[in-house]
Amino acid sequence: MSSLGLGLGVNRFFGRGQVTPLPDDFIIEVNTALAGVSNSDQFQFTGAVGEYDVEAYQNGDLVASFEDLVNEQTITLPSAGIYELRCIIKPAGFDKMTFDNGGDRLKLLKILNWGLYGVNQPNQASAFNSCENNTEIADNGAWFDVVTDGTRMFINNNLTSLPKEMNLPLLTNGDRMFFGNNFPSLPEGFVLANLTNGLRMFQQNSLTSLPEGMVLPNLTNGLRMFFDNNLTSLPSGMDLALLENGDTMFRDNSLASLPVGMELPLLTNGDRMFLNNTINTERYSQLLIDLEANNNNNNVEFHGGFSKYNAQGEIARNALIARGWTITDGGLEN
Amino acid sequence: MKYYVAHNGKDVFHYGKLEEGQQVDSGQLYFEEFETEEELKEFLTEKGQAYESIHEIN
Numbered sequence: 483m484s485s486l487g488l489g490l491g492v493n494r495f496f497g498r499g500q501v502t503p504l505p506d507d508f509i510i511e512v513n514t515a516l517a518g519v520s521n522s523d524q525f526q527f528t529g530a531v532g533e534y535d536v537e538a539y540q541n542g543d544l545v546a547s548f549e550d551l552v553n554e555q556t557i558t559l560p561s562a563g564i565y566e567l568r569c570i571i572k573p574a575g576f577d578k579m580t581f582d583n584g585g586d587r588l589k590l591l592k593i594l595n596w597g598l599y600g601v602n603q604p605n606q607a608s609a610f611n612s613c614e615n616n617t618e619i620a621d622n623g624a625w626f627d628v629v630t631d632g633t634r635m636f637i638n639n640n641l642t643s644l645p646k647e648m649n650l651p652l653l654t655n656g657d658r659m660f661f662g663n664n665f666p667s668l669p670e671g672f673v674l675a676n677l678t679n680g681l682r683m684f685q686q687n688s689l690t691s692l693p694e695g696m697v698l699p700n701l702t703n704g705l706r707m708f709f710d711n712n713l714t715s716l717p718s719g720m721d722l723a724l725l726e727n728g729d730t731m732f733r734d735n736s737l738a739s740l741p742v743g744m745e746l747p748l749l750t751n752g753d754r755m756f757l758n759n760t761i762n763t764e765r766y767s768q769l770l771i772d773l774e775a776n777n778n779n780n781n782v783e784f785h786g787g788f789s790k791y792n793a794q795g796e797i798a799r800n801a802l803i804a805r806g807w808t809i810t811d812g813g814l815e816n
Numbered sequence: 817m818k819y820y821v822a823h824n825g826k827d828v829f830h831y832g833k834l835e836e837g838q839q840v841d842s843g844q845l846y847f848e849e850f851e852t853e854e855e856l857k858e859f860l861t862e863k864g865q866a867y868e869s870i871h872e873i874n
Contacts, residue, residue, distance in 0.1 A: 753830070754832065781824075781830075781844070783830040783832075785832070788837055788838065799841070803843040804843050806824075806842075806843040807842070808822040808830035808840065808841070808843070808844060809840070809841055810832060810834065810838055810839070810840040811839065813838070
């Protein structure tokens with residue numbers, strides 16, 4: 483039985499086999515038997531940056547402990563199997579993991595508690611990149627309110643939801659952050675108010691809607707951001723006033739309308755933007771009218787999916803084409 | 817299904833795939849049609865343009 487106090491003045495155990503989680507610990511569940519760079523009874527803290535002790539548990543029992551680990555380390559456990567690993571973060575902190583599509587990425591099963599993980603590191607690029615067996619991340623990550631760069635942080639994990647507390651208020655770069663997971667929805671309050679780069683951020687998920695308030699006021703790069711989801715509508719107020727690159731942004735969704743006010747005045751690339759959507763004729767025609775009136779860019783490529791336009795839309799569309807635009811859509815409604 | 821390139825012969829190249837029920841119009845100086853993606857790729861390569869597959873999703 484452990485009696486590490488960690489300066490907190492408390493034992494880690496209360497009663498027979500009862501483990502009281504300490505909120506500052508970074509706790510993960512791993513299966514050492516899965517493929518990786520370490521042996522089947524080992525786990526590598528791939529790309530770790532930090533100073534930490536580790537306690538390994540099975541069924542609530544402490545089975546091994548490791549002290550004074552610094553950065554990437556490989557620990558050897560009693561046998562191959564599933565373990566709960568508690569990283570007791572030292573005062574120097576624990577900035578991040580960096581699996582980056584390598585190391586023991588496939589051995590990670592769950593992130594059970596964030597603790598002090600990442601509280602001093604706003605750049606979490608590639609932290610859990612391609613941890614394909616990771617099905618869960620814990621609530622209440624202090625890093626949620628710190629991170630600015632989430633590039634490929636959870637790309638190709640196996641997550642089906644995000645913590646309801648997560649809103650990432652300072653995130654500016656979401657490049658492929660959640661690409662290739664299985665989210666049907668996002669947490670309320672997940673508005674990404676400071677996001678500028680949403681490149682492929684939610685590509686290949688199963689989103690059917692977005693949170694109210696996710697209007698992305700600072701987004702400039704939406705390249706493939708929501709490509710290959712199941713969106714049927716967009717949040718009221720999403721006008722994408724600063725969007726420049728909308729290439730493939732909403733491709734392969736099921737949008738039938740667009741928010742009032744979406745005029746795309748700065749769009750320079752709309753290639754495949756609404757491919758395989760069908761915006762209703764009135765709304766699509768209004769978009770063409772607004773593009774013609776408010777977007778001063780020439781030679782823009784734009785894809786309206788199977789959407790059709792009316793006579794007023796046709797006038798605007800012709801004016802855009804006269805400025806070098808190339809527009810693909812469903813044609814004039816009969 | 818047809819593939820197309822609308823271009824100005826210099827620095828603007830808009831290309832894509834036209835599916836049943838779609839139409840494309842362009843104000844670019846030239847408009848080329850191709851039966852296969854390979855032909856489209858060859859054309860763009862000859863023009864010194866980087867080619868991104870129409871079918872690429874990743």
